[in-house]
Amino acid sequence: MKNTQASTAASRGPADHEVRNQIVAAATEHFSLYGYEKTTVSDLAKAIGFSKAYIYKFFESKQAIGEMICANCLLEIENDVRAAVDEAEGAPEKLRRMFKTIVKSSLRLFFQDRKLYEIAASAAGERWAATVAYEQRIQGLLRDILQQGRLNGDFERKTPLDETAKAIYLVLHPYLHPLILQYNFDNTEEAPAHLSSLVLRSLAP
Amino acid sequence: MKNTQASTAASRGPADHEVRNQIVAAATEHFSLYGYEKTTVSDLAKAIGFSKAYIYKFFESKQAIGEMICANCLLEIENDVRAAVDEAEGAPEKLRRMFKTIVKSSLRLFFQDRKLYEIAASAAGERWAATVAYEQRIQGLLRDILQQGRLNGDFERKTPLDETAKAIYLVLHPYLHPLILQYNFDNTEEAPAHLSSLVLRSLAP
The missing domain is CATH 1.10.10.60 (Homeodomain-like)
Structure with a gap:
């Protein structure tokens, strides 16, 4: 953006x-x-x-304006996530924070004031460039954390990194996609902790 | 049903x-x-x-008829899943089959002939009794597989069973919920294998 x-x-x-x-x-x-x-x-x-x-x-076009609004909103979520990850010590805790903050920040920006939901929903549903770029950056951040954890011996190294990163992103995806997130409201309180614990068990060396 | x-x-x-x-x-x-x-x-x-x-x-009411149609459809998915799980040897393979068959069978029944999608979507969106009961039965099946794997030494026993079952169900949920599944079309080919591999790594003793 x-x-x-x-x-x-x-x-x-x-x-x-x-x-x-x-x-x-x-x-x-x-x-x-x-x-x-x-x-x-x-x-x-x-x-x-x-x-x-x-x-x-x-x-x-109107979409070009919407795309910029959406990009700003996604950038705000990403900044929240990066700040939370940077603050944490060690790859396992960084991963926990990533899950937690993505859910919290997405809920706040997409739903709390409802302002941006409609635009974010169109963006995600129609795969606008801003959404695709955002998802790629989140995947990049995830890979960085995984690589750091592998280097420090916190995470196993047998599974190819691509495979690990892809699978974990699949677990995370329903919580960063605004159209899916609306069907996960019942889970948003507990899910980040449960899912990041499961993911961390899967990464145990 | x-x-x-x-x-x-x-x-x-x-x-x-x-x-x-x-x-x-x-x-x-x-x-x-x-x-x-x-x-x-x-x-x-x-x-x-x-x-x-x-x-x-x-x-x-009309919903009572829809609920019965929906229950029949969910029962068909469940039967597919149970048959695939029964056929497999050992808890890890049963878990793989469970993921694979839920995705395949849900796609077929909800979307392939598009017939039942609208009803299943209402049922899932409004939490009809048939959907709630179906989700509980799938959770029961998942617990059975986990317990069998724990008894046979295929799965770790440190994590409380409730916690493990809940987390894995959260991973599976986006693929059995018709309203969410429609946003996962890009992933349905690869996701079951990636996700069940991740889950199995998390269950390693």
């Missing part, structure tokens, strides 16, 4: 970058009041006080 | 039992053509050639 913003800003100049952020902020507000699906770019233009043509200079 | 049918048959007599089955068969056919949500009991009565009052003698 940061990269996209940076490169766009570089090609259009900093003023454009500010206008884009202004549109995104206003759109976030508007979508949260009237819903993402129901709002058109015309509605948005009227609400912000820009012309439709002016908005199209910065975003090629 | 069988128990409900048996006790109902006992209190109403075998003829009633046959009428109930006849209504369920006709309703399954009708729902598959016109959809469960859109069909009313009046539509159903007209299509079957019974009066609405006659149908209400046997089922108190």
Whole structure:
């Protein structure tokens, strides 16, 4: 997300970058009041006080705006997760924190104020680029923790790393996908601890 | 399901039992053509050639009919799973088969002919009794396999059985819940093998 913003800003100049952020902020507000699906770019233009043509200079479609809102939201979850992981000592505890924080932060951002759920749900359901990139970064973070644990002797090394990483990501996936997460509400309190304990037993050297 | 049918048959007599089955068969056919949500009991009565009052003698609501169709469908999945588990030698292989068959059989019954998806989705989303009972039976089967593996020394015994069973069920749950399963289509080919391998590593003595 940061990269996209940076490169766009570089090609259009900093003023454009500010206008884009202004549109995104206003759109976030508007979508949260009237819903993402129901709002058109015309509605948005009227609400912000820009012309439709002016908005199209910065975003090629409503989805492009939604994608940026979504990317910001996913980045916020990722930052929460990275902060929790960085704070923890040792790979096993980092893995526990990863499970716990992904569930907690996803619940907060997708559901607590309900604001972003509709956009995040479209993004996940239609596999928007922001979702795909987010999932890849989470997979990368998971691999880093696994590698660290293997190096320190906390985790077994017999199973190919790819296989371990893939299987653990499959366990985690239902809790970071907003459309699936809504069917896991009954489990969100206990699941992170149970699942990370199971995963840690599977990683025992 | 069988128990409900048996006790109902006992209190109403075998003829009633046959009428109930006849209504369920006709309703399954009708729902598959016109959809469960859109069909009313009046539509159903007209299509079957019974009066609405006659149908209400046997089922108190459309949901009661849907619940029986759903129960039949879940029973079919369960029978597939039990057959696959019974066929396998040893607890580890039984567990592998359980994962594999639940995914395969759920995909077939919920999605392949699309017939039952809508009913199964309502049942899972609204936690109908048939779904709750099915999930409990699958949990029971899982516990049986775990206990057998513990007795034979295939599985570790340090972790409390309740905890192990709960965690593994959480891993399995996204693949037996029709509303979640639809977001896992990309994974259904590989996931059962990856997840059961991870679970078996976690169970190593």
